[in-house]
Amino acid sequence: MSPAAATSAETAVGLLAAGGREPIVSSSLGRDALRRLRKNRLAMAGGGVVVMLILIAVFADVLSPYTYTKTNFGRLNEAPSRDYPLGTDQLGRDMLSRMIYGARVSMIVGLGAQVIVVLIGVPIGALSGYLGGRVDLFLTRFVDVMYAFPRLLFVILVMSALGAGLLNIFIAIGLTGWVGIARQTRAQVLSIKEKEFVEGARALGAGFRRLLFRHVLPNALTPIVVAVTFGIPEAIFTEAALSFIGVGINPPTPSWGQMVGEGQQYLRSSWHLCVFPSIAIAITMLSFTFLGDGVRDALDPKLK
Amino acid sequence: MLNYAIRRALWLVPTLLAMALVTFLVMHATPGSPLDPVAEGANPLSPEAQKNLAQHYGLDKPLYQQFAIFVGKALRGDFGNSFVYRTRTVSEIIVDAFPVSLFLGAMALALAVAGGLMLGILAAVYQNRSWDYVSVTLATFGVAVPNFVLAVFFIILFSFLVPLFPTGGWRTPRTWVLPTITLALGPMGIMARFTRASMLEVIRADYTLTARSKGLSETPVIFKHALKNALIPIVTLLGPLFAAVGTGSFFVESIFRVPGMGRFFVLSMTGRDYPMIMAVVLTYGAFLAIMNLAVDLTYGFLDPRIRY
Numbered sequence: 001m002s003p004a005a006a007t008s009a010e011t012a013v014g015l016l017a018a019g020g021r022e023p024i025v026s027s028s029l030g031r032d033a034l035r036r037l038r039k040n041r042l043a044m045a046g047g048g049v050v051v052m053l054i055l056i057a058v059f060a061d062v063l064s065p066y067t068y069t070k071t072n073f074g075r076l077n078e079a080p081s082r083d084y085p086l087g088t089d090q091l092g093r094d095m096l097s098r099m100i101y102g103a104r105v106s107m108i109v110g111l112g113a114q115v116i117v118v119l120i121g122v123p124i125g126a127l128s129g130y131l132g133g134r135v136d137l138f139l140t141r142f143v144d145v146m147y148a149f150p151r152l153l154f155v156i157l158v159m160s161a162l163g164a165g166l167l168n169i170f171i172a173i174g175l176t177g178w179v180g181i182a183r184q185t186r187a188q189v190l191s192i193k194e195k196e197f198v199e200g201a202r203a204l205g206a207g208f209r210r211l212l213f214r215h216v217l218p219n220a221l222t223p224i225v226v227a228v229t230f231g232i233p234e235a236i237f238t239e240a241a242l243s244f245i246g247v248g249i250n251p252p253t254p255s256w257g258q259m260v261g262e263g264q265q266y267l268r269s270s271w272h273l274c275v276f277p278s279i280a281i282a283i284t285m286l287s288f289t290f291l292g293d294g295v296r297d298a299l300d301p302k303l304k
Numbered sequence: 305m306l307n308y309a310i311r312r313a314l315w316l317v318p319t320l321l322a323m324a325l326v327t328f329l330v331m332h333a334t335p336g337s338p339l340d341p342v343a344e345g346a347n348p349l350s351p352e353a354q355k356n357l358a359q360h361y362g363l364d365k366p367l368y369q370q371f372a373i374f375v376g377k378a379l380r381g382d383f384g385n386s387f388v389y390r391t392r393t394v395s396e397i398i399v400d401a402f403p404v405s406l407f408l409g410a411m412a413l414a415l416a417v418a419g420g421l422m423l424g425i426l427a428a429v430y431q432n433r434s435w436d437y438v439s440v441t442l443a444t445f446g447v448a449v450p451n452f453v454l455a456v457f458f459i460i461l462f463s464f465l466v467p468l469f470p471t472g473g474w475r476t477p478r479t480w481v482l483p484t485i486t487l488a489l490g491p492m493g494i495m496a497r498f499t500r501a502s503m504l505e506v507i508r509a510d511y512t513l514t515a516r517s518k519g520l521s522e523t524p525v526i527f528k529h530a531l532k533n534a535l536i537p538i539v540t541l542l543g544p545l546f547a548a549v550g551t552g553s554f555f556v557e558s559i560f561r562v563p564g565m566g567r568f569f570v571l572s573m574t575g576r577d578y579p580m581i582m583a584v585v586l587t588y589g590a591f592l593a594i595m596n597l598a599v600d601l602t603y604g605f606l607d608p609r610i611r612y
Contacts, residue, residue, distance in 0.1 A: 144319070145319055145322040145323065145326075149323060149326070149589065150547060150550060150551050150585075150588045150589065150592060151547070151551065152551040152554075153551060153569065153584075153585060153588060156569060156570060156573055157327065157330055157331070157573060157581070157585070158330060160570075160573035160574050161330050161331065161333060233448065237450050240450060241450060241452070241555065244452055244555070245554075245555075245558075245570050246570075246574075247570065247573075247574065257452075260452060260453065260456060261452075264456065264559065267456065267459060267460070267464075267471075268464065268471075271460060271464075274456045275456065275460065278453045278456045278457065281449070281450060281453050282448075282449045282453050285448040285449055285450065286444065286445065286448045286449065288448075289444055289447060289448040290444065293444070
């Protein structure tokens with residue numbers, strides 16, 4: 001059952017019930033999904049880790065024992081000790097503090113880039129699907145070409161053009177990431193705009209804007225939400241990958257990907273430089289993926 | 305069908321042209337030029353020398369002319385000289401490096417498809433039992449964890465702690481093991497997750513029930529009736545898998561020091577090696593586009609319900 005049908009069916013049940021004596025507590029699609037999500041233990045564990053990471057990112061200044069730039073040239077590449085719980089890096093900076101600030105970069109990129117992706121992708125997809133005709137043809141062709149591009153290659157190209165830096169990472173991910181969401185939105189809008197309830201609203205005299213924003217888009221939301229949940233780890237991965245090869249975050253701001261990239265050459269002598277940020281990336285990616293799987297299954301149980 | 309194939313093949317031309325154009329524009333919109341004296345590996349040059357060089361490489365012409373010249377030459381397989389590796393043409397470098405990447409990619413893809421199918425089938429047949437959880441967890445791990453992170457773990461585990469394989473190189477088959485596994489795990493996860501979903505759908509279908517009720521044992525039901533039908537949608541997955549292996553190879557190749565195309569990704573871009581950038585992007589783009597075309601055509605061939 002499509003989400004649109006689900007909501008209208010529930011409304012119908014609610015209306016029928018309202019006609020009877022006892023009002024039935026209606027359970028909306030969102031509440032239903034939330035209930036299903038809560039039952040999914042893996043997803044909840046993932047969600048728990050995500051909340052923790054966000055808290056670490058927000059309170060990085062309070063949590064980290066040192067600043068991420070403080071160097072101690074007497075103690076380079078040191079293994080974990082009491083002073084430095086996760087050891088020091090090649091410049092004698094505290095690994096733990098740098099890891100904590102690294103969480104901030106990952107979270108900002110993961111969540112922030114999705115805002116840009118949605119802001120570009122959804123309007124383009126919606127307009128393309130809703131207006132049809134020449135606009136659609138042009139936009140689909142454009143999207144097809146963008147889709148054919150090896151994604152990461154294009155991001156690297158854009159980054160080497162713009163130069164390293166957080167803002168440029170947003171731009172690069174935004175420029176390349178909207179394509180998938182635009183496609184999804186277009187497909188949804190195409191199928192929904194032919195549905196009877198849209199026809200009905202149009203017959204009642206609803207204008208273009210009202211039709212699109214009140215009737216079509218809200219019903220197209222499910223796959224967009226799912227795409228966004230999976231977009232977050234993808235953006236985190238992209239940032240880590242870019243920083244790993246040195247075109248991502250500008251030093252001295254720490255990023256996990258950059259730490260793995262720099263630590264890689266000391267892998268044999270100082271394993272901790274590479275291993276801790278690697279574990280952090282792995283845990284973060286896994287948590288977001290489990291949460292994303294959960295959200296997808298909760299919103300559309302049929303897919304499970 | 306033939307019509308469709310020809311139309312799709314012709315559509316490759318504008319796609320590649322657009323790709324070349326976008327790359328060209330992004331490249332030239334970039335501040336800094338290959339003649340920039342502060343660029344990596346460049347000598348500080350006098351203005352006259354710069355002008356001479358620009359003339360020699362055709363960089364003094366207007367952009368649209370440069371693009372037209374590039375396209376004309378590229379059609380004849382001539383991508384010019386690399387700006388960074390000055391003694392070699394781009395085509396020579398690619399002819400050397402591409403087969404290595406192709407070989408690594410093919411091994412990784414084969415492993416990914418075989419392993420992914422196996423994990424996916426196991427998970428679907430034993431749905432919600434321990435085999436399911438094991439393979440789903442393994443698949444999620446492969447999908448979620450970036451391959452440069454996996455590479456770090458593998459090197460520590462299988463090169464340092466248990467010295468089974470070397471940390472890098474490409475001489476002996478022993479050196480192929482770790483890069484191949486690292487590169488394969490991501491696509492394998494994608495494959496396993498998709499196979500599981502596809503198998504579950506088919507296992508619940510009426511014709512599987514029919515096969516069971518006519519008394520067939522489990523093995524032929526799964527392999528002859530279910531798997532055959534479940535495989536059809538999985539074929540479409542090969543396109544994204546090629547892409548995953550292709551872009552993944554940069555990280556894997558640079559970590560394990562494999563002499564393939566991967567290392568030219570970033571070297572060419574940060575070094576403003578225009579001819580090399582164009583060649584790398586177009587080689588990958590063309591390869592992926594052709595593979596996608598092949599996949600789509602195979603799909604139509606396998607599933608008689610699809611008509612073009």
